[in-house]
Amino acid sequence: MKPVTQHKIEKLERLAASTAEPGGVSLLRDASRRLARNPVAIVGAVIVLLFILVAALAPVIAPHDPVARYAELTRELTVDNIPGAQAGFPFGSDPLGRDFLSRLVYGSRQTLFVGVVATALGLAVGIALGTSAGAFPGRLGKWLDLGIMRVTDVMLALPSLLLAVTLVAVVARPSQWTVIVAVALVNVPIFARLLRGSMLAQRESDHVLAARALGVRQGAIVLRHILPNSVGPVIVQATLTFGTAIIEAAALSFLGLGDPDINRAEWGQMLGVDGVRYLEVRPELAYYPAIAIIIVALGFTLLGEAMREALDPKNRR
Amino acid sequence: MPLLDVQDLSVVFKRRGEQPFAAVDGVSFSVEAGQTVGLVGESGCGKSVTSLAIMGLLPKRGNSVSGQVLFDGLDLLGLSDNEMRDRRGRDIGMIFQDPLSSLNPVVPIGVQVAEVLQRHQGQDRRESTRNARELLDAVGIPDPDRRLKEYPHQISGGMRQRALIAMALACKPRLLIADEPTTALDVTIQAQILTLLKELVNGTGSALIMITHDLGVVAGLCDTVNVLYAGKVVETTERHRLFAAPRHPYTNGLMNSIPRLDLPRGTPLTPIRGSVNDNIPWREGCAFAPRCDNVLDVCLEGTPPLVDDGYAALRCNNPVSHAQEVAS
Ligand SMILES: Nc1ncnc2c1ncn2[C@@H]1O[C@H](COP(=O)(O)OP(=O)(O)O)[C@@H](O)[C@H]1O
Ligand SMILES: [Mg+2]
Numbered sequence: 001m002k003p004v005t006q007h008k009i010e011k012l013e014r015l016a017a018s019t020a021e022p023g024g025v026s027l028l029r030d031a032s033r034r035l036a037r038n039p040v041a042i043v044g045a046v047i048v049l050l051f052i053l054v055a056a057l058a059p060v061i062a063p064h065d066p067v068a069r070y071a072e073l074t075r076e077l078t079v080d081n082i083p084g085a086q087a088g089f090p091f092g093s094d095p096l097g098r099d100f101l102s103r104l105v106y107g108s109r110q111t112l113f114v115g116v117v118a119t120a121l122g123l124a125v126g127i128a129l130g131t132s133a134g135a136f137p138g139r140l141g142k143w144l145d146l147g148i149m150r151v152t153d154v155m156l157a158l159p160s161l162l163l164a165v166t167l168v169a170v171v172a173r174p175s176q177w178t179v180i181v182a183v184a185l186v187n188v189p190i191f192a193r194l195l196r197g198s199m200l201a202q203r204e205s206d207h208v209l210a211a212r213a214l215g216v217r218q219g220a221i222v223l224r225h226i227l228p229n230s231v232g233p234v235i236v237q238a239t240l241t242f243g244t245a246i247i248e249a250a251a252l253s254f255l256g257l258g259d260p261d262i263n264r265a266e267w268g269q270m271l272g273v274d275g276v277r278y279l280e281v282r283p284e285l286a287y288y289p290a291i292a293i294i295i296v297a298l299g300f301t302l303l304g305e306a307m308r309e310a311l312d313p314k315n316r317r
Numbered sequence: 318m319p320l321l322d323v324q325d326l327s328v329v330f331k332r333r334g335e336q337p338f339a340a341v342d343g344v345s346f347s348v349e350a351g352q353t354v355g356l357v358g359e360s361g362c363g364k365s366v367t368s369l370a371i372m373g374l375l376p377k378r379g380n381s382v383s384g385q386v387l388f389d390g391l392d393l394l395g396l397s398d399n400e401m402r403d404r405r406g407r408d409i410g411m412i413f414q415d416p417l418s419s420l421n422p423v424v425p426i427g428v429q430v431a432e433v434l435q436r437h438q439g440q441d442r443r444e445s446t447r448n449a450r451e452l453l454d455a456v457g458i459p460d461p462d463r464r465l466k467e468y469p470h471q472i473s474g475g476m477r478q479r480a481l482i483a484m485a486l487a488c489k490p491r492l493l494i495a496d497e498p499t500t501a502l503d504v505t506i507q508a509q510i511l512t513l514l515k516e517l518v519n520g521t522g523s524a525l526i527m528i529t530h531d532l533g534v535v536a537g538l539c540d541t542v543n544v545l546y547a548g549k550v551v552e553t554t555e556r557h558r559l560f561a562a563p564r565h566p567y568t569n570g571l572m573n574s575i576p577r578l579d580l581p582r583g584t585p586l587t588p589i590r591g592s593v594n595d596n597i598p599w600r601e602g603c604a605f606a607p608r609c610d611n612v613l614d615v616c617l618e619g620t621p622p623l624v625d626d627g628y629a630a631l632r633c634n635n636p637v638s639h640a641q642e643v644a645s
Contacts, residue, residue, distance in 0.1 A: 138377055206418035212374055213413075214433050214484060215406035224432070228423045 005157045012193045031310040041306030047299025055108040062102035063088070067263045069097040082282045094285065095274050096262075103265040104288055110266040111296065114180055114249040115242050121184035122245075123238055126191025127231075133192065134199030134230070135222040145196070152189035160186040164252045176259040176266075179252045183245045194237055198230040205229070236308045243300035250293050267293050318390055319347035320524050321371070321492055326384035328366050328375065340366040342548035342599060343384070345623075350491065353518065353525040355539035355556075357532065357571070361593050363548040364528045368494045370394075371526075372411055373401040388492070407437040410485030410523075414497040416477035420469035426453070426480050427465030433487045452483040457513060475506035482513065489521050496528045511537060532575055536560060544568050547596045547604035549620075554629035562639040564629055566611045569637045603634070611635040 035041045054061060064070065074097035076083050084092040091101035133148040135141070164182035168174045202208060203226060211225045252258055253268030267289040275286030328341040341363040348354045356364050369375045371386050373393060386393040388408065393401065405411075413419045421429060430449035434440045440448065446465070453461035456479040458472075469477055478498060485493055495514065499507035515538055518525045527538055535542055535556065542559050544552040544567065552565040563569040570589035577584075589608055596604040602617035603609070609616070615634050623632045 206413060206415060207421045209374060210411075210413055210419040210481070211421065212402075213372055213405055213411040214436070215402050215404070216432060216436060217402065220432070220436075224424060225421050229421070 034310040044302030055112040062105040064099035064102040066102040066106040073097040106265040118183035122187035130192035130195030134196035155189040240304035243297040320350040321348040322387040324385040355535040355542040358545035410490040456483040564636040
C-alpha cells in the first residue's frame with residue numbers, strides 16, 4: 001500500500017509544481033485558446049455537454065415514465081424472457097417491465113448528481129484543508145501544514161471501496177449519501193495536496209512579496225493574492241475527479257452499497273443488479289449502462305487531461 | 318537626525334550543511350528626509366537583501382539579521398510583525414524590478430491600488446476607487462478610468478511599473494525604496510519612469526533609496542551614492558564627487574566599463590576583470606583584491622576599514638589617484 005501512496009503523493013507534487021506558474025488571467029486565456037484548438041478537448045467537451053443536456057432534459061427526452069410498468073412489456077415478461085426492442089420501446093424492457101431507455105436517460109441525472117455533489121464536497125473540504133496547510137508562514141503554520149499533510153497521507157492510502165464498505169457498516173443503512181461521502185472523502189487529500197503545493201509556490205511569488213511590501217494583511221494576502229492564483233490545478237483535478245467519481249459511485253452501487261430504492265434509476269445499480277443477474281437472458285441490460293458510464297467518464301477525463309495539458313506552462317508558446 | 322539610519326546591518330543566510338553566508342556584511346548608510354540615495358553594485362552584491370531587511374520582508378527562517386535600522390529614530394528590526402506591517406506601504410513604500418510579476422495577475426489594477434488605500438487610510442470602496450483613479454492619473458497613465466478595470470497583462474510594461482509606483486506612493490510614504498525599477502523595461506521607458514520617480518519624490522518630499530547596477534541611473538537621480546561590493550559598502554560619497562573622481566578601484570572600474578560621451582571616440586571600454594565569483598572572504602582581506610589593478614600586499618591582510626576623509630568614505634588601502642586628471 002505504501003509505494004502506491006508514495007507514488008500518488010509524488011505525482012501530486014509534480015502536478016502542483018508544474019501548473020503553479022504565475023500568470024493568472026493571461027495564462028488562463030492562453031490556455032483556453034490552446035484548449036479550443038485541441039481535438040481531444042473538443043471531444044471531451046462535447047461528451048460532457050451532451051451528458052449534461054440529457055440529464056437536464058431527461059423528462060423531455062425519455063419516451064416514458066421511468067418508474068411505471070407497462071402492460072406491453074409485462075405481458076411476456078418472465079424470469080427467462082425479458083422483452084427486447086418493440087414499437088414504442090426501442091431498448092425494450094427492464095426486468096420489472098419498465099422502459100429501459102427511459103431508465104437509462106433518467107439514470108444520467110443520478111450520475112450527474114452523485115458526481116457533482118461528491119466532487120463539490122471533496123473540493124470544499126480539500127480546499128479548506130489545503131488552504132490551512134498552505135496559507136500560514138511561521139512556526140505555527142509549519143506545524144499545521146505538517147499535521148494536515150500527515151492526515152492526507154493516511155487518507156491517500158485508503159481505497160474508496162474499503163472506505164465505503166466501512167461507512168455502510170457504520171451508518172448501517174446504505175444510501176446514495178454513503179456513496180457520495182465515500183467518493184468525496186477519497187478525493188479530499190488529492191485536492192488538499194494539490195492546492196497546498198501551488199499555494200506554497202505562490203507564497204514565494206513576486207506579487208505576494210509586493211503585496212507584503214504594501215502592508216497588506218495576512219488574511220487578504222491569502223484570500224486575494226495566493227488562493228485565486230493557486231486554484232488552476234485544483235480545477236483541472238476536479239474535472240478529472242468527476243470522471244473517476246462517476247466510476248467509483250457506479251462501482252459502489254454495483255456492489256449494492258448504493259441507494260436501495262428500486263425506483264431510482266442509477267447506472268451502477270442497473271449494471272450491477274439487473275445487468276449481472278440477467279446477463280444470459282438479455283446482456284443489453286448490462287451493456288448499455290456500462291457503455292453510458294464509460295462514455296461519460298471518458299468525456300470528463302479527456303476534458304480534464306486536455307485542460308491540464310493546456311495549463312501546463314511547459315506547453316506554452 | 319536622518320530619516321533612515323542603517324547601522325552595521327548584516328544578513329547571514331544559513332543553510333543546512335552549508336557555510337553561513339553573509340549577503341549583507343555590516344552595511345551602514347543614512348538617508349536624510351527628502352534625499353535620494355543610491356545603492357550601487359553588481360548583481361549579487363546584496364542590494365536587494367539590504368532593502369528586504371529594511372522592510373522586514375526577508376524569509377522568517379534560514380537567515381539572521383543584525384544591526385540597527387533606525388527610521389525616525391525607531392529601530393525597525395525590533396518591531397513586531399504587526400507593527401512593521403502597519404508601517405509598510407504607509408511610512409515606507411517599495412517597488413520592484415519586474416512590474417509584471419509584481420502585480421497580482423487575477424485582480425484588476427484599480428482594485429490593487431484601492432487595496433492599499435483601504436488598508437492604510439480606512440477608505441471605503443467608493444472613496445478608494447476614486448482616489449485610485451486620481452493616483453493612476455498622477456503617475457501618467459492615460460485613460461485611467463479604463464485602466465482601473467484592466468488586468469496587469471492588458472497594459473504595457475511601463476504602465477505596469479507606473480501602477481506599482483502609484484501603489485507604493487498611494488499613502489505618501491516618507492521613504493520609497495526602488496529596487497532596480499527600470500531594469501526590466503525598454504530603454505525609452507526607463508527614462509520616463511526615472512523622470513516620473515524624480516518628479517513624484519520631489520513633489521511629495523519623500524526620500525528615495527535608488528537601488529541599481531546602472532551608474533547612468535545614479536547620475537540622473539541620486540544625491541549621495543553608496544557603492545556595495547560583496548555585502549559591504551566600499552565607497553560612500555556625494556554624486557558629483559563620485560563622477561568627478563571615483564576613488565575606489567571598484568567604483569573606478571564600474572565607471573570605466575560604461576560608455577561615456579565626454580571621452581574621445583574610440584576610447585576603449587575597460588570592463589572589470591573576472592566576476593563577482595572571484596571574491597575572497599572579507600575576513601581574509603579585501604574581497605575585491607583578486608580583480609583589482611591597485612592591489613597591494615596589505616590588501617590580503619584583513620578587512621580594510623571604511624575611512625571617511627571628509628571627501629568620501631572609502632574602504633581601500635590604495636585608492637585610485639586623480640591628481641593628473643584634476644590638474645589637467
Ligand atoms: N533567500 C536567500 N537564501 C540564500 N541566499 C540568498 C537569499 N537571497 C539572496 N541570497 C544571496 O545573497 C546575495 C545577495 O543577493 P541580492 O541582494 O539579491 O543581490 P543584488 O545585489 O543583485 O540585489 C546573493 O549571493 C544571493 O545568492
Ligand atoms: Mg537585486
